[in-house]
Amino acid sequence: MTCVPSPGPRSPGRVTADEALTRVADGDTDAFTELYDMLSPAVHGTALSVLRDPDHAAEVTQEVMVEIWRTAPRWDARRGTARAWATTMAHRRAIDRVRSVQAQRTRDQAAIDADRPRAFDVVSEQAESNLEAQRVRHCLGGLTDTQREAVVLAYYDGRTYREVAEDLEAPLPTVKSRIRDGLSRLRDCLGVAA
Numbered sequence: 001m002t003c004v005p006s007p008g009p010r011s012p013g014r015v016t017a018d019e020a021l022t023r024v025a026d027g028d029t030d031a032f033t034e035l036y037d038m039l040s041p042a043v044h045g046t047a048l049s050v051l052r053d054p055d056h057a058a059e060v061t062q063e064v065m066v067e068i069w070r071t072a073p074r075w076d077a078r079r080g081t082a083r084a085w086a087t088t089m090a091h092r093r094a095i096d097r098v099r100s101v102q103a104q105r106t107r108d109q110a111a112i113d114a115d116r117p118r119a120f121d122v123v124s125e126q127a128e129s130n131l132e133a134q135r136v137r138h139c140l141g142g143l144t145d146t147q148r149e150a151v152v153l154a155y156y157d158g159r160t161y162r163e164v165a166e167d168l169e170a171p172l173p174t175v176k177s178r179i180r181d182g183l184s185r186l187r188d189c190l191g192v193a194a
Contacts, residue, residue, distance in 0.1 A: 015034060016082075017035060017039055017081065017082040017083050018081055018082045020032075020035040020038065020082070021068070021072055021075055021085075022077075024068070024069065024072040025072035025073040025075065032069055035082070038083075039068070039082065039083060040061055042083055042086065042090075043064050043065065043086050044058065044061040044090075046087045046091050046094065047091075047093070050091060050095060050098065051097060056094075056097055056101075057094070060090060060094050060097055061090070064086065064090045064093055068085075135190060136190070139186050139189035139190055140152070142185065142189055143185055146168075146178050147178050148182065150164055150168065150179045150182060151178075151186070153167060154179050161175055161179065
């Protein structure tokens, strides 16, 4: 994009940006060419100061100049000059671009993070599991030998009460009582609510 120097004092026959914008609002395409030459350097400079990226600034400049062409009838000279109106549009559009780019980066990072294995979470879960296993082993150590044996056979070996009774050569009601009492003591030791 070439930068056109800002015009000096107004020479006879040369129009101002305000006059050109008024003509553009009436549909004058030649006036838009003049207006483009007058305002695009200021629009580009404003966009570049916000975006710091020449390619994005060039895109914003084009978007703003097209918007000026489409919305020229909305410009009100009582509220500001054509240059102020154009640079305000450029500033707003550049801010929108920054937000859009940042939102896209955030979405991209979230997608990358979702696809990435979570080593930290795995380590954390493994550490918690190890701590929990240590607590259970400690609490199992607090049971009587007969309670511990019955609980381990039933819950770690996956045997039924009847199979536990057969393995321990003990009556079924006795085995059920040992398991119930053992689980009650484990619950108390682990601080688990019944």
